[in-house]
Amino acid sequence: MNTLFRCNCINSRRFVCLLLVLMLALSSAPVNSDSQYICGDANGDGRINLNDVLFIVSYTFLSGPPPEPYESGDVNCDEWVNVGDIVYLINTIFRDGRMPCEDCPQSN
Secondary structure: OHHHHHHHHHHHHHHHHHHHHHHHHHOOEEOOOOOOOOOOOOOOOOEEOHHHHHHHHHHHHHOOOOOOOHHHHOOOOOOOOOHHHHHHHHHHHHOOOOOOOOOOOOOO
């Protein structure tokens, strides 16, 4: 039974990876590029999209590099980049379109 569980787990991971790639390809929200950074644009590519979610996931769970500047990944303005920002950004992109908090610092 343990082998069967592993097999299903591997298939589930492949499915999730494929789903994330498809969502990434279909999502992109262009944003104003006048500032040095954009709150929510954790990877610094000038757009708020699933790439930013994956960047924060990598930083939070896989010891990936932090957002630069750090504040660009703090979309819920609690002064930390963590799972709360991941959930907030997913909701922003796929649910209600609510942009990062109004108090999120922007560099000009």
